[in-house]
Amino acid sequence: MALMPGLQINIGQQLKLTPQLQQSIKILQYSALEVQQTISTTLETNFMLELDEDRPEDAEEFASEEEAAEVSDASENEIDIEASDTLSDDLQIDCEWEEVYTDISPVSSSIKSDNDDYTSPENYxxxxxxxxxxxxxxxxxxxxxxTQELIASYIIDDINDEGYLKTPLENILADIQEKEPDLLIHLSDIEGVLSVIQQFEPTGVGARDLSECLILQLKALHQNPYVVTAIKIIEENFDLLSVRDYKRIKxxxxxxxxxxxxxxxxxxxxxxxxxxxxxxxxxxxxxxDLKLYRTKDGFMVELNQDAFPRLTINSAYINMAGDLGSxxxxxxxxxxxxTEAKGLIKSIQSRGETLLRVGKYIVEKQARFFDEGEQAMQxxxxxxVAESLELHESTISRATNQKYMQTxxxxxxxxxxxxxGVSQYGSEDQSAIAIKSHIKQLIDxxxxxxxxxxxxxxxxLEEKEINxxxxxxxxYREAMHIPSSSERKKLNKFK
Structure with a gap:
């Protein structure tokens, strides 16, 4: 059968994310620090975006209608430049920032030093x-x-932050020979330099495994029968010591x-x-990202206003756009x-709204935790959360990953x-965190x-109606890195 070129029409549906939606998803999954970095980077490249530093805090929520109208009129002139998307509906976002950023603005007062340039010594x-x-x-x-100094530099570079030399000496030798082909060195030369480095501070540095690290430290101690015996045990039967087989050691x-x-x-x-x-x-x-306060009526959760700089649109450039030809x-x-500036402000606003909704749900669901602790975790x-807030689970996952609440x-x-939840055979399910807390408390x-x-x-636990x-x-005990009862007994004996 011959293959012939031809045309074919297919009808189908395809879901595409708009750039605005993609940015909102990115901003939502960012941590507070990453959002700050994004804002800082955008401020350097976008002249339409600026920090709202001059406006007093008390006046931010009650922006004058004249200012809002001025920005709106300027935006209309800007839209006439090129008839495409309608953007004027979003321009008031910077004027309403305070209303979206927190449900309740707590009244606070602060006393500032006369010398604003003073920095206390403890901040250094x-x-x-x-x-x-x-x-x-x-x-x-x-x-x-x-030659030894060169070898020492290679060895020191390969010592990790915990003080161990995990790179085999053969690899270090091969690396030196590759980079220094005219240098004649042998494995014994590297071993000799390493033995010197192992005498440096901190004691035990440059060891290739745990047993060598402990032996280096023991040899640096004042020698007595217990130190000598400890060295022999580690050198000859370190595996027995690792499994705490004290009977065989004795x-x-x-x-x-x-x-x-x-x-x-x-x-x-x-x-x-x-x-x-x-x-x-x-x-x-x-x-x-969120702050939780205790009030006489219960708990109040709000967005952390100090986490992000306050953003606004530069109205001077909007007015300038109206005077320019289309x-x-x-x-x-x-x-x-x-468009970019308003998109960023709207994405941050949307992020704040989502976090606030999720935070309120968590506080309502886990109210007992904030009063009683982990054992009351539900x-x-x-x-x-997704079903209650009518959001997708992926949205809740993004809104809770690397997001923190100060309580x-x-x-x-x-x-x-x-x-x-762990099923309780007819009783109310218990949280795994609560059960772990009970276990830890009993062991303590x-x-x-x-x-x-x-x-x-x-x-x-059954006496506490936890089955x-x-x-x-x-x-759960192993997840908390708690040894078994027999191992705890051995450990307690040598404390």
């Missing part, structure tokens, strides 16, 4: 020394040969309970991650910039409040000499 932070800088400083004052090294306790305490005093003390102490910046390049550029899944109990990610209050088994935990299987308790 000293520069932090990284592990790499610490090692290079020690290397610089060591009397290396030129039998192999002829130790009684008191001697074993001393040896274990020596090992527990060591640092398994020597480089951690030089890691950055500055935590990730979390900007809460065919001028400047007028078309103003129109494009205006089961809640994305589908519950009287602390700052929590919105996803923290979601938890599956247990007798260290007689830790509670999973069966005992199951019986105690869960033993395997579920074991799963």
């Amino acid at each position: 932070t000293s520069s932090e020394v990284t592990l790499s800088e610490k090692l290079y400083w020690q290397s610089d004052i060591y009397s290396w040969t030129e 039998k192999i090294y002829l130790l009684n309970d008191d001697e074993l306790t001393e040896v274990i305490q020596v090992i527990q005093s060591l640092s398994p991650r020597p480089g951690r003390e030089y890691s950055s102490t500055q935590g990730e910046i979390v900007i809460p 065919s001028s390049q400047e007028a078309k550029q103003i129109k494009e910039q205006l 089961p809640m899944v994305l589908r519950d 009287p109990r602390g700052t929590f990610e919105l996803k923290y409040f979601f938890s599956t 209050d247990e007798d260290p000499n007689k830790p509670l088994s999973d069966n005992k935990l199951m019986a105690l 869960v299987a033993r395997r579920t308790i074991a799963k």
Whole structure:
């Protein structure tokens, strides 16, 4: 059968996202910090967008009708430049920002210093020394040969933030030979330089595994029988120590309970991650999108007004557009910039409205949590919120990922409040978070000499009308990184 070219007409439906909708989806899934960065970048490139810094806060919500009319008239002139999309309906968005940004504007007062340029000493932070800088400083004052100094730089570069050298020495040798073909070195040269670096501070740095790290630290301690025994145990039977098989350790090294306790305490005093003390102490910046306040009528949730700068449209350029001809390049550029500016403001406004709706639902659903804590957490899944707010589950997922709420109990990610329900055989379902909290509380209050088994935990939970299987308790306990009762008993013995 011969193949012949031909024309064919097909009718079908296709769903496409407009640029405005795509931007709204992006802004919704951004964290507060990412939204701030997006605003900052757009302010640098879009002359139609500006910060509303001059307008007093008290006057923002009650913008004059004359100003709104002026902006509206200017927008109409701008629309005549090129008859296409109608944009004037959205121009009042900056004037109504306050109304959308928060349901209730709490009255607040602040006292400012006469000297606005003053910065208190506690706001200054000293520069932090990284592990790499610490090692290079020690290397610089060591009397290396030129070749050894080069090898040391390669080794230090491969030591990770925890202080370990995970790169095999053979790979380091091959890397040096590739980049320095005229340099004649052997594996023994790299081993010799590494042995010197392993004497640097912090003690244990440059180790290739945990056992070597612990041995380096033990050799740096004042030598006594317990230290020597600890070194032998790690060198010869580190696997027994890892699984806490203390009976076999006592039998192999002829130790009684008191001697074993001393040896274990020596090992527990060591640092398994020597480089951690030089890691950055500055935590990730979390900007809460929502704030929760306790009032006499209950809880009030509102958007965090300090999280984002207040945006508005530059009306001067709108007026300028009205004086330009419709065919001028400047007028078309103003129109494009205006469309982008209003689109960003509208996307941020839509984001705020969605977050506020989701936040209100969470506060209503988890009201007991804010009064009583984790043990009062109610089961809640994305589908519950989506059905109540008549939104898609993907929208709720975007609105809760990397979004935080500042509450009287602390700052929590919105996803923290979601938890599956565990069936209670006729009773009200319990949240998995609440059950974990009960388990943790029971273990914290247990007798260290007689830790509670999973069966005992199951019986105690039943007394609180929480019916869960033993395997579920074991799963939750392991998820919280809590050892079994037998392991807890061994650990408590050597505390």
